[in-house]
Amino acid sequence: MSYQLELSFSPVNELINSLHTYLCKSWHKRIDLGPDWTQNVHASLSSEFADQLEQTGIDLEWKLLHLLAYVSPNKNSVEDFLSWLHKLTLGELYAVLSPYVQTFPEDFGAVRDRQHRMLSEWNEVYFKHIDQEIVTALRTEAEEKTEWNEFEAYEKAAALTNGFCFEPVNGLEKLVLIPHYHFQPGNIFYSYGSLTLCHYASRIEPHSEEEDEPSLQLYRLLRSLSEKSRLRILHFLRSEPRTFIEVVRHLGISKGITHDHIFNLRCAGLLNVHVVGETVSTYSLRVERIQQIEQGLFDYLGMNPSLLSNPVDEMV
Known part of the structure; x- marks a missing residue:
């Protein structure tokens, strides 16, 4: 289908x-x-x-x-x-x-x-x-x-x-x-x-006068990980899709605060939102977005991780 x-x-x-x-x-x-x-x-x-x-x-x-x-x-x-x-x-x-x-x-x-x-x-x-x-x-x-x-x-x-x-x-x-x-x-x-x-x-961003201004996408992504409850949501969704109520029960906090946490993770692209008709049925972990976190930060810093030496190797 x-x-x-x-x-x-x-x-x-x-x-x-x-x-x-x-x-x-x-x-x-x-x-x-x-x-x-x-x-x-x-x-x-x-x-x-x-x-x-x-x-x-x-x-x-x-x-x-x-x-x-x-x-x-x-x-x-x-x-x-x-x-x-x-x-x-x-x-x-x-x-x-x-x-x-x-x-x-x-x-x-x-x-x-x-x-x-x-x-x-x-x-x-x-x-x-x-x-x-x-x-x-x-x-x-x-x-x-x-x-x-x-x-x-x-x-x-x-x-x-x-x-x-x-x-x-x-x-x-x-x-x-x-x-x-x-x-x-x-x-x-x-x-x-x-x-x-x-x-x-569309992820069209307003023009910034600052050369070192991070993109809204990167800023939103990193900021979304700054709350312990949001990390718990990601951990809870690691194995299978879950409903909103299941997430609420797992966190043990109010629906309103849970909704705000999910909103932040969703806007950062860290969650899949499964839609049936006009209803959100479940949420799941968006693994490919998590894999982009490190590269996004390196791109902002203008650094190529493959060219960096390993500090542990240098100490040995």
Whole structure:
């Protein structure tokens, strides 16, 4: 049993994901952009628009918006997509989505109109002003990774998403991977029956003025190992996949703290996250990432371990 893997990106994806990032308050301290980004964006909004966004949640409507961005024939341009979304009749709206979902919001036409207005204003006040190199890098990411023909779909998806393993269960026919920037290091995934969309952290890093600045990936990796409970999690997962509850019971600490530890290990790429539909079933040790720790540190230091003499040999 397997599924088809597709890599996709359009500016509309990042338009939606940037707004998703702003609305997802619980993530503001976790994103690579940091809480200052949220505060700066908020300061640029009108009080009326800021109030509107304050009352907007991430729910079924949002899930359908991501799906609309994928199925739209006009997604290569933000303006073309917004025009297409605005002109859809209610019948056309149901027609393009019904192959994937059967549950829709009440008064779907009004929902669509509200989404259109919100995205249009967000584009005007924020998205059209971002560094276009971000959009170019995301597009390049999708195009270049399409050439990873030596990997099977399952392994390729796990490598690109830094450890998300979408299990080939009955009914899953296509997995679409979409790189994103704003929500890094988080991944966002939605299941629509036979189709799953996963917006994965592209690992595009902001430019640093410091020549000796370590990469966020290396810093996150080394920092994730600085807590005893996280090392215990890795040890617990060394032999077989475990559920979240099993990890909680093994550590003997709260679910919230355990979740934070798993989040840090997951973002460092040290865990495989096994996904069935929209549910994380188990976690397992990502051995290949552990094997990269030493080499990553040597690369940062600019040292070749094979050329280093062994101090023990010198003492003898």
